[in-house]
Amino acid sequence: MRFLLTNDDGIYARGLAALYQELSKDAECIVVAPEVEQSAVGHAITIFRPLMVRKARKNGSFLGYAVAGTPADCVKIGICELAGGPVDLVVSGINRGANVGINVLYSGTVSAATEAAIQRVPSIAVSLDTHQEADFTAATRFARRIAAFVLRHPQPPVALNVNVPAIPEAEIKGIAVVKQGHARLMENFDRRIDPRENIYYWLAGETELPACEDEDTDACALKRGMITITPICFDLTRYDLLDSLKSGIKDHFPRL
Amino acid sequence: MRFLLTNDDGIYARGLAALYQELSKDAECIVVAPEVEQSAVGHAITIFRPLMVRKARKNGSFLGYAVAGTPADCVKIGICELAGGPVDLVVSGINRGANVGINVLYSGTVSAATEAAIQRVPSIAVSLDTHQEADFTAATRFARRIAAFVLRHPQPPVALNVNVPAIPEAEIKGIAVVKQGHARLMENFDRRIDPRENIYYWLAGETELPACEDEDTDACALKRGMITITPICFDLTRYDLLDSLKSGIKDHFPRL
Numbered sequence: 001m002r003f004l005l006t007n008d009d010g011i012y013a014r015g016l017a018a019l020y021q022e023l024s025k026d027a028e029c030i031v032v033a034p035e036v037e038q039s040a041v042g043h044a045i046t047i048f049r050p051l052m053v054r055k056a057r058k059n060g061s062f063l064g065y066a067v068a069g070t071p072a073d074c075v076k077i078g079i080c081e082l083a084g085g086p087v088d089l090v091v092s093g094i095n096r097g098a099n100v101g102i103n104v105l106y107s108g109t110v111s112a113a114t115e116a117a118i119q120r121v122p123s124i125a126v127s128l129d130t131h132q133e134a135d136f137t138a139a140t141r142f143a144r145r146i147a148a149f150v151l152r153h154p155q156p157p158v159a160l161n162v163n164v165p166a167i168p169e170a171e172i173k174g175i176a177v178v179k180q181g182h183a184r185l186m187e188n189f190d191r192r193i194d195p196r197e198n199i200y201y202w203l204a205g206e207t208e209l210p211a212c213e214d215e216d217t218d219a220c221a222l223k224r225g226m227i228t229i230t231p232i233c234f235d236l237t238r239y240d241l242l243d244s245l246k247s248g249i250k251d252h253f254p255r256l
Numbered sequence: 257m258r259f260l261l262t263n264d265d266g267i268y269a270r271g272l273a274a275l276y277q278e279l280s281k282d283a284e285c286i287v288v289a290p291e292v293e294q295s296a297v298g299h300a301i302t303i304f305r306p307l308m309v310r311k312a313r314k315n316g317s318f319l320g321y322a323v324a325g326t327p328a329d330c331v332k333i334g335i336c337e338l339a340g341g342p343v344d345l346v347v348s349g350i351n352r353g354a355n356v357g358i359n360v361l362y363s364g365t366v367s368a369a370t371e372a373a374i375q376r377v378p379s380i381a382v383s384l385d386t387h388q389e390a391d392f393t394a395a396t397r398f399a400r401r402i403a404a405f406v407l408r409h410p411q412p413p414v415a416l417n418v419n420v421p422a423i424p425e426a427e428i429k430g431i432a433v434v435k436q437g438h439a440r441l442m443e444n445f446d447r448r449i450d451p452r453e454n455i456y457y458w459l460a461g462e463t464e465l466p467a468c469e470d471e472d473t474d475a476c477a478l479k480r481g482m483i484t485i486t487p488i489c490f491d492l493t494r495y496d497l498l499d500s501l502k503s504g505i506k507d508h509f510p511r512l
Contacts, residue, residue, distance in 0.1 A: 042299035042328075043361045050448070050456040072298075072362075077457060081445045102374055104492055105299045106328075114492075118358055118440060149508045158497060175509055177502040179493040184374060189337045192306070200306040201333060231494035231501055236360055236370075237435040238487035241414060245487055246433040252405045253431055 001027035003147070004087045004116075006074045007095065008038040008108030011056050011066045015094035015128070018136035022144050023091060030087075031064025032078035034071060034108075043111040044070045051077060071112035079119050089147055090116035093126035094139045098163045100218035100228070101210070102184035110232060113159035118234050122150050122157040125232075129222055130166035138169040142227055159232040163222050173225040180230050181217030183210040257283035259403070260343045260372075262330040263351065264294040264364030267312050267322045271350035271384065274392035278400050279347060286343075287312075287320025288334035290327060290364075299367040300326045307333060327368035335375050345403055346372035349382035350395045354419045356474035356484070357466070358440035366488060369415035374490050378406050378413040381488075385478055386422035394425040398483055415488040419478050429481040436486050437473030439466040 003023055007016045011033035023029050035054070052068040065082050067074050071092065079087050092112040099107040109125045116123035124146055128139045142164055150160065161180075165172060186208050189201040212220035218228045259279055263272045267289035279285050291310070302325045312322040321338050323330050327348065335343050348368040355363040365381045372379035380402055384395045398420055406416065417436075421428060442464050445457040468476035474484045 037304075040301050040303045042297075042301070042367070044297040044300045045362050045459070047296045047459055048293075050458045051445075052454060052456045054454070073459075076443050076459070077445055080443050081447070081457065102490065105370070105374075105490055106301050111298070114361070118361075145509070149505070152508075153504055155500075158494065160501075175505055177498060177505055179495065179498065180491050182491065187332050187336050189307075189333050191337070198308060198310070200308045201337065202306045203301070203303055203329075203332070229501065229505065230492075231497040232492045233494040234358065234361055235436050235438065236486075236488045236492075238414060238489045239435065241411075241487040242433060242435065244411075245416075245485065248409055249405070249431055249433055249485065252408075253401070 001088050002083060002085055003027040003029045004078045004083055004090045005029050005031045006033045006071055006078065006092050006112050008034065008041065008071045009096060010034050010037045011064055015096060015136055018140045019091060019094050019143060022140035023147060026144065030078065030083050032067060032074045032082050033064060034074060035066040035068045038070050038108045040106045041070045041108045042106050043072050043114065045072050046070060071108040072115040075112050075115040079121060087121050089150060090121050090123040091126065091143060091147060092123065093143065094136050095127035096134055097127060097131050098129040098222055099125065099127040099161060100163055100222055101181040104161060104180050110161050113161065114232055114234050117157050117159040120157050123159045124150065124162055125159065126162045126164065128164050128166055134166065138172060139164040161230040161232050163218060163228045165222055165225050167225060171225065172227060175229060176221035176226040177229050178216055178218050178221045181210050181215065181219040183208045183219045257344050258339060258341055259283040259285045260334045260339055260346045261285050261287045262289045262327055262334065262348050262368050264290065264297065264327045265352060266290050266293045267320055271352060271392055274396045275347060275350050275399060278396035279403065282400065286339050288323060288330045288338050289320060290330060291322040291324045294326050294364045296362045297326045297364045298362050299328050299370065301328050302326060327364040328371040331368050331371040335377060343377050345406060346377050346379035347382065347399060347403060348379065350392050351383035352390055353383060353387050354385040354478055355381065355383040355417060356419055356478055357437040360417060360436050366417050369417065370488055370490050373413050373415040376413050379415045380406060380418055381415065382418045382420065384420050384422055390422065394428060395420040417486040417488050419474060419484045421478055421481050423481060427481065428483060431485065432477035432482040433485050434472055434474050434477045437466055437471065437475040439464045439475045
């Protein structure tokens with residue numbers, strides 16, 4: 001078995017090291033990760049400059065390939081060039097901070113997994129719901145178990161977005177297979193003036209708290225102490241709107 | 257009416273100027289666009305540094321706000337801060353080069369439209385299927401007509417991905433409302449050594465040509481000389497897999 005590991009927090013992140021340690025029990029793990037942190041880069045790829053690639057070491061031993069690019073770049077070049085053979089599974093994480101709701105679209109962690117599915121390799125993105133100093137034990141242990149699940153259930157390669165609550169393993173309430181919610185950041189922009197009188201803005205704001213009474217979404221299940229799993233698509237068509245749009249367009253543009 | 261115009265080719269791009277000229281016939285158009293080209297940045301946003309914002313001028317007159325960020329940044333700050341009032345429609349483009357198939361995920365042009373829909377503002381991304389010196393006439397004229405269509409059909413705000421073939425307007429075969437195809441770049445990486453003996457790679461490869469005999473996708477309809485329209489989602493859940501995944505997980509993890 002050969003796993004490709006990546007993340008968006010960068011190759012020296014603790015969450016990636018913890019993931020490597022746990023998954024190495026089952027497979028040869030090749031790390032191909034961004035040289036520097038790439039949070040919120042979404043599904044960006046690098047096309048107008050080359051990717052510098054370097055063998056990264058820690059305490060003298062080979063850690064993996066550091067790529068001066070995005071998480072999606074790492075998955076592309078990892079699968080095509082650096083892994084040294086067919087990749088059975090891509091695992092992205094462990095991310096510091098949940099990736100639920102609208103934030104899934106901005107997430108480099110999740111986009112790495114989506115890129116793997118595009119490349120016909122099954123994948124898992126794993127995020128831990130804390131920005132504090134994190135204990136990755138429960139998340140890495142679950143990553144190993146869900147990896148085994150994915151490999152035993154051959155299916156069209158799909159990306160799974162997994163979020164783990166930051167509570168002791170024994171207190172986790174269960175696993176919820178749920179849809180992505182629509183909770184989002186309610187933005188405001190903090191306007192400032194720099195010492196040379198240029199205007200700049202910081203993105204600020206609070207994430208909308210979803211009303212969870214009857215919502216069966218990633219954000220709500222995670223809040224209830226569940227591990228959440230959401231299968232993620234790379235076909236962005238709104239199929240539910242195709243028919244009404246077809247007839248609307250036909251009426252509006254009768255001559256085209 | 258107030259429209260927000262953006263793109264991913266940068267504020268001085270010809271396609272944006274052509275769009276401004278045409279849409280200004282119907283609405284006040286506020287341009288908020290990237291300071292520099294942002295192709296393939298997908299849905300990246302800027303969270304760890306501030307956004308520099310500058311009033312850009314051309315031949316002495318105000319052109320719009322140049323933002324040192326991504327297309328999605330431009331839409332966020334445009335709607336929240338710079339537009340000076342409620343925005344009725346966001347139009348992104350005219351992009352040089354089609355945005356069809358898997359490339360939709362990497363597209364800054366389309367992600368700007370998606371971000372608008374997240375912000376509950378209807379939106380259109382318009383791309384012209386050429387990388388050569390382009391004639392934007394047909395694309396801008398269609399942008400104006402589809403804008404009128406969107407504004408006359410109130411619905412939940414949705415992002416429409418529009419692609420226009422690069423042929424004379426009279427030769428366009430019609431309008432096709434179609435799903436996103438799955439054609440993608442078949443990557444290879446071109447390995448090189450820099451003058452200081454560091455390794456680097458250029459992303460290369462050919463885009464897979466879809467077999468279009470019975471395919472009703474964006475890429476195929478565009479190839480047939482049609483203008484294509486695809487409604488784009490920001491809920492990435494693969495609903496078709498939720499039930500089978502639920503039962504698979506339940507069987508595999510009986511105790512969770």
